[in-house]
Amino acid sequence: xxxxxxxxxxxxxxxxxxxxxxxxxxxxxxxxxxxxxxxxxxxxxxxxxxxxxxxxxxxxxxxxxxxxxxxxxxxxxxxxxxxxxxxxxxxxxxxxxxxxxxxxxxxxxxxxxxxxxxxxxxxxxxxxxxxxxxxxxxxxxxxxxxxxxxxxxxxxxxxxxxxxxxxxxxxxxxxxxxxxxxxxxxxxxxxxxxxxxxxxxxxxxxxxxxxxxxxxxxxxxxxxxxxxxxxxxxxxxxxxxxxxxxxxxxxxxxxxxxxxxxxxxxxxxxxxxxxxxxxxxxxxxxxxxxxxxxxxxxxxxxxxxxxxxxxxxxx
Amino acid sequence: xxxxxxxxxxxxxxxxxxxxxxxxxxxxxxxxxxxxxxxxxxxxxxxxxxxxxxxxxxxxxxxxxxxxxxxxxxxxxxxxxxxxxxxxxxxxxxxxxxxxxxxxxxxxxxxxxxxxxxxxxxxxxxxxxxxxxxxxxxxxxxxxxxxxxxxxxxxxxxxxxxxxxxxxxxxxxxxxxxxxxxxxxxxxxxxxxxxxxxxxxxxxx
Numbered sequence: 001x002x003x004x005x006x007x008x009x010x011x012x013x014x015x016x017x018x019x020x021x022x023x024x025x026x027x028x029x030x031x032x033x034x035x036x037x038x039x040x041x042x043x044x045x046x047x048x049x050x051x052x053x054x055x056x057x058x059x060x061x062x063x064x065x066x067x068x069x070x071x072x073x074x075x076x077x078x079x080x081x082x083x084x085x086x087x088x089x090x091x092x093x094x095x096x097x098x099x100x101x102x103x104x105x106x107x108x109x110x111x112x113x114x115x116x117x118x119x120x121x122x123x124x125x126x127x128x129x130x131x132x133x134x135x136x137x138x139x140x141x142x143x144x145x146x147x148x149x150x151x152x153x154x155x156x157x158x159x160x161x162x163x164x165x166x167x168x169x170x171x172x173x174x175x176x177x178x179x180x181x182x183x184x185x186x187x188x189x190x191x192x193x194x195x196x197x198x199x200x201x202x203x204x205x206x207x208x209x210x211x212x213x214x215x216x217x218x219x220x221x222x223x224x225x226x227x228x229x230x231x232x233x234x235x236x237x238x239x240x241x242x243x244x245x246x247x248x249x250x251x252x253x254x255x256x257x258x259x260x261x262x263x264x265x266x267x268x269x270x271x272x273x274x275x276x277x278x279x280x281x282x283x284x285x286x287x288x289x290x291x292x293x294x295x296x297x298x299x300x301x302x303x304x305x306x307x308x309x310x311x312x313x314x315x
Numbered sequence: 316x317x318x319x320x321x322x323x324x325x326x327x328x329x330x331x332x333x334x335x336x337x338x339x340x341x342x343x344x345x346x347x348x349x350x351x352x353x354x355x356x357x358x359x360x361x362x363x364x365x366x367x368x369x370x371x372x373x374x375x376x377x378x379x380x381x382x383x384x385x386x387x388x389x390x391x392x393x394x395x396x397x398x399x400x401x402x403x404x405x406x407x408x409x410x411x412x413x414x415x416x417x418x419x420x421x422x423x424x425x426x427x428x429x430x431x432x433x434x435x436x437x438x439x440x441x442x443x444x445x446x447x448x449x450x451x452x453x454x455x456x457x458x459x460x461x462x463x464x465x466x467x468x469x470x471x472x473x474x475x476x477x478x479x480x481x482x483x484x485x486x487x488x489x490x491x492x493x494x495x496x497x498x499x500x501x502x503x504x505x506x507x508x509x510x511x512x513x514x515x516x517x518x519x520x
Contacts, residue, residue, distance in 0.1 A: 099501075250487075263499045263502070265494070269487075272483075284492075286491075286492060288484075297488065299495040
C-alpha cells in the first residue's frame with residue numbers, strides 16, 4: 001500500500017515538474033540560438049521559401065572585441081548590399097543613393113533571432129521538441145507557440161553543436177496535419193562557423209561607408225483623419241511613424257502597430273471602388289477593404305481574420 | 316605508307332642509318348625535315364637534353380601580344396568594397412538621418428524598387444494563373460468576388476478594363492507594401508499604448 005502511494009506521489013510530482021522543465025529547457029535553447037547568431041563568426045547562405053517562390057541570401061557576421069559587423073547580400077537583387085556596423089545599418093545600392101538607419105539588427109533577418117527575449121516571452125511559450133537531421137547536421141526542434149491563438153507560431157530547428165538556427169517555419173496552425181504547410185520557411189543551405197571573422201568583413205570594418213554626419217530634421221506629424229478603435233492582443237501603436245511622402249496625397253491616415261516582434265501597417269486612402277481582397281506574401285497578409293468613401297489596407301504578419309477586424313476598426 | 320615514312324624518319328632522328336634514297340628525299344623535302352626536327356626535339360626533351368623548348372624571343376612576343384589585347388573592364392559582381400570606394404559616400408537620407416529615422420524618400424524608392432518588386436510582383440502574377448493559397452486573389456468569406464485575371468468575360472472590352480483596374484490595384488498595393496517594408500526598416504520599435512485604442516485584455520496561459 002505504501003509503495004503504491006509512493007508511486008502515485010512520484011507520478012503527481014513528475015507531472016507537475018515536467019511542463020515547467022520543458023518550458024525552461026525551451027527558453028535555454030532559445031537563448032543559445034540568439035547568442036549563436038550574435039557571437040559567432042560565420043558565413044551562411046540561406047533561402048526563404050514563400051510558397052513556390054524562393055529568395056536566396058548570403059549572411060556574414062563577425063565580432064572582434066567591441067566591433068560587431070554583419071553583411072547581408074540578397075542574391076536575387078543585383079547590386080544590393082546591406083551592412084550593419086555596430087548600431088548603423090547601411091543599404092548600399094549600385095549607382096543609387098544609399099540608405100542609412102540606426103538599428104542593432106538588419107530588419108531583413110528574422111526578428112525573433114534578435115529581439116529581446118523578454119518581449120518574446122510575453123508572446124510565446126518555448127518548448128523543446130525532438131531531434132532530427134537537417135542538411136546532415138543534428139538538429140533539435142524548438143517550438144515557439146503563440147500564447148494568443150491568432151498570432152503565428154514559429155518552429156525552429158537548432159544545430160545541436162553550435163546552437164545556430166538551421167530552419168525556421170512560420171505556421172498559422174500547429175497541428176500535425178499542417179506540419180508541412182508552413183506559410184514561410186527560412187532555411188540555411190550552407191553554414192560555416194570560423195574562429196576568425198570572414199576576411200571581407202575585416203576590410204568592411206575599416207572602410208569609409210556613406211556619411212551620416214549632417215543635420216537632423218524632425219518629423220512632420222501628419223494629422224490623422226481617422227481613428228483606430230481596436231488593436232490585436234499584444235499590439236500597440238508606434239508613435240510618430242515614418243511620414244510617407246510619396247503617398248501623402250493618397251494616404252489619409254496611417255498607423256504602424258507593433259507587438260515588439262511583428263509590425264503591421266494600416267493605411268486609409270480615398271476609395272478606388274475596388275472589391276475587398278486578401279493577398280499573402282509568405283507570412284505577410286495584405287488585406288484591402290473598400291467602401292464608397294475609403295480603402296483600408298492592412299499589411300503585416302497576421303492572419304486574415306485579424307486584418308479584417310483591424311480594417312473594420314477604422315472609424 | 317605513312318607509317319613506313321614516319322618509321323624511317325623516326326629512325327633517322329635516332330641517328331640510325333638511312334638509305335641514299337631516303338637521305339636525298341630528306342634533303343629535298345622541307346616537310347620531312349620538319350618532322351625529323353620535331354622527333355629530335357621530342358627525343359631531346361625525353362632525355363632531358365633540351366635547355367628550353369621556348370624560342371629565345373618568347374617573352375618579347377608575348378609582351379607584344381599582351382599590348383595588342385583590348386582592355387576589359389571586368390569587375391566582380393559582388394565587390395562591395397569596390398562599390399563603396401567608387402563613390403557611394405553620401406547617404407540619400409543624410410539630410411534627415413536621426414536615431415528614430417523619419418522621412419525616407421529617395422532611398423526608399425531605390426531600394427524597394429529592387430527588393431519589393433521581386434518579393435511581391437512575381438508571386439502575385441504567378442498565383443493569378445493557378446489556384447494556390449499563396450498570394451492569390453482569393454475571396455474572403457462574405458465579400459464580393461475579387462478581381463482576377465483568370466476570370467473570363469464575354470465582353471472583351473470589359474475584360475480589358477478589368478485587367479487595367481487589376482494592374483492599377485497591384486501597383487497601388489505594391490506601393491503600400493514597399494512603404495510598409497520601409498517603415499519596418501527604419502523604425503526602432505518602442506511601442507506605447509495609444510490613447511485612441513481600446514485594447515483587449517491580454518491573457519497569458
